Amino acid sequence: MTNSRWQKVALAAVVSAVITSMAGCGKAPVAEAPVRAVKTVVLSETGGSLDREFAADIHARKESRLGFRVGGKVSARNVELGQSVKEGQVLARLDPQDLQLGQEAARAGVVAAEANAAQAAADLKRFTELKAQGFISAAELERHAAMTKAAESALKQARAQAGVQGNQTAYAALTAPAAGVITAVDVEPGQVVAPGQPVFVLALNGPRDAVFAVPESQARSTRALVGKKNAVEVRAWGTDRWVRATIREMAAAADPVSRTFQVKADVGTDGFELGQTASVKVLAALNNREGVRVPLHAVAERGGKSVVWTLDPQTYTVQPQVVTTGDIVGDVVLVTKGLKPGQEIVVAGAHVLNPGQKVRRYQQPTQAGNKS
CATH class of the missing domain: 1.10.287 (Helix Hairpins)
Known part of the structure; x- marks a missing residue:
């Protein structure tokens, strides 16, 4: 037998062994998709609800703009910005x-x-x-x-x-009508002032409000919360403590420049300083009469179409639902077709989902100091 023939026989044996080895090996196990945590909302007859957060400032319930009742030259100013004053305390004097x-x-x-x-x-x-x-x-x-x-x-x-x-x-001495804090000063010694010209702003001690603004798209749902006890939550800047509050007042007309409505929520007297920045969480109803307003990030694109991921509460799996969208206001989009009351949709975490994927509802961690 020639060398070339022996080489062919050896090559055939090697190939046969490799094929046998491959046939004996099973397929590599496919890793299961991770169970994603998603935030959802159930659409009711009124469209469900959605948490929205707004930036706010803490203001005194009552503020007085103080001025001299007579005109003249200011000879002395006895208080500074941010100073606490007592009732009857002299704030400034005229010559x-x-x-x-x-x-x-x-x-x-x-x-x-x-x-x-x-x-x-x-x-x-x-x-x-x-x-x-x-x-x-x-x-x-x-x-x-x-x-x-x-x-x-x-x-x-x-x-x-x-x-x-x-x-x-006697009016040459400007006195504080009540106890409070000086939040604005617009006078200096030597300045000549006219009768009634505001020179101080006095924030009176007592209840305080978280003042914020809501867009026109949420004006109706927010107005429905006026007077309802503990309808919103307020958190002071730099803290993790949410305090329940009641919307006390909402502007009847929108601001002509920003087209927003001013809202005042009663936060009482504890835990908030005048002028402090705060966050207000409002549970906004989603209107289902003209469609459903959902967060913009709840709508995804799949196959060139807009979809919203729906959750099956029995199997805890998600499926994409083709929808028709309308106007977008801020970070909220109007879904005119494709959704109906009773459906549970994913409003956070939709960008990492696949059809039929198992998920779990997101649970916000409990923080010490939060009020139930």
Whole structure:
């Protein structure tokens, strides 16, 4: 047997052994898809609900813009921005020189009016005696009686004017009408101010509000929460503690520039500082009359079509549902066709899903200090 023939036989044996070895090996196990955690929402007859967060500022329930009741030159400012003040505390003073001169002039007017009134009363008494003796006519007596009444009225006027001038002199000191915190200062010593010009903003002690704005797309659902106890949650910036609050007030008209509605939520008096930044979580209803409004990130594209992932609560698997979308406002999209009440849709985590994939509902970790 030639060498070439032996080489062919050896090659055939090797090939046969390789084929036999491959036939004996089973297929490699296919790794199962991981069970993804997804956030879902169930669509009800009203379209379900969706948590939305908004940035807010903490304001006092009552704020007063304070100004002098008289004009003049500011001689002293006794408080600084952010300072706590007590009721009746002097905040600033005007130069009282001109006011004091006016008060002295008014007092001198009172003295003069008192002298005129006394003289008129004495004259009336004498002329009354003369009339009784027949030395003067009744008309002359009536003239002196009228002069006496005029003098008495002038005295009353002078006293009232002196009282007004005395009050104006007292107005040279601007005092706090109630206890609170100075949140704005717009005056310096030497500045000349007009009567009523705001120079301080005083945030009165007491209940505080979280003030935020909602877009027009959520105005109706937010307005339905006004007055409902614990309808929203508020968290101060830099903390993990959510506090339940009640929407106390909502603007009747949208802001002409931002086209948003201002909302005020009552947060009470504990845990929030004036001017502090906060987050407000609102449970917004999704309107199902004209369609369903869902988060923009709940809608994905598959095969050139818009889809929303629906969850089967029996098998905990998801399937893509083709939908027709409408207007987009902010991060919310209107789904006009493809969804119906009772369906549970994925609103977070849809970008990593496959048809038929098993999932589990996302559970938010419980944080110490949260209120149930």
